[in-house]
Amino acid sequence: MRRSVAVLTAGIVSCAAALAGCGTAAEPSDDASAPPSTSSVAPTSTVSASVAQARCEESPPGGPVEHSLQDFAFGSGSATVSLALPGQDSHCYSYPRWGNLDPAVPIDSLLFLFKGPGSDGVTIEMLVGDLTQQTDVNARVTVAIDGTTYQGEGCSVELTALSSAGVSGAFSCPTTTAVFGNPFAPLDDPEPEPPTSAPLATATVSGWFTAAP
Numbered sequence: 001m002r003r004s005v006a007v008l009t010a011g012i013v014s015c016a017a018a019l020a021g022c023g024t025a026a027e028p029s030d031d032a033s034a035p036p037s038t039s040s041v042a043p044t045s046t047v048s049a050s051v052a053q054a055r056c057e058e059s060p061p062g063g064p065v066e067h068s069l070q071d072f073a074f075g076s077g078s079a080t081v082s083l084a085l086p087g088q089d090s091h092c093y094s095y096p097r098w099g100n101l102d103p104a105v106p107i108d109s110l111l112f113l114f115k116g117p118g119s120d121g122v123t124i125e126m127l128v129g130d131l132t133q134q135t136d137v138n139a140r141v142t143v144a145i146d147g148t149t150y151q152g153e154g155c156s157v158e159l160t161a162l163s164s165a166g167v168s169g170a171f172s173c174p175t176t177t178a179v180f181g182n183p184f185a186p187l188d189d190p191e192p193e194p195p196t197s198a199p200l201a202t203a204t205v206s207g208w209f210t211a212a213p
Contacts, residue, residue: 019149050091053092056206059170060209064162073168074097076096076212078114082206096116103167109126110125123183141155141176149182152173156172178200178202
């Protein structure tokens, strides 16, 4: 589990180094005359990511499906995620599109990043090989909420749009597990490692996302 978060974080860091920074793009410029980055998109300013549960029950928009995966550059969109701890009610959150416009990351994945206030957010990573053949695929979904990061390795994604005009889909993770490390946290922000004997928290995660130019 820890290795997968490290790999995900490395992907975010590598795209930042290659294209002027995923994380730094979210910080406002001191120079009001500085032009916006053409390679990344900053999250919309928001006080809280919590939204009504009805938002999580909506369906993602539909659109054309083209498996060529060409000319992807998405500067807008959002991910709406419902998270439920065992024996507790679900809570719904929404995060705006964040990071590089091009979701491609080495070696063979599309990584969609959605980030809200602080270091909360959602990442959805799908294999290019799957996307070139079908619209029902598996994904690694990582959700960082209120200081805890949950990750599901075999989440199901049903895509409703897949083209340069936009990518949308619904995802479902019957079980995600708390993991060490938050891909949205600053690299120099120390995070205590949980005791190895402590049981790992779990959560059920579902929701939908959309990304558009």
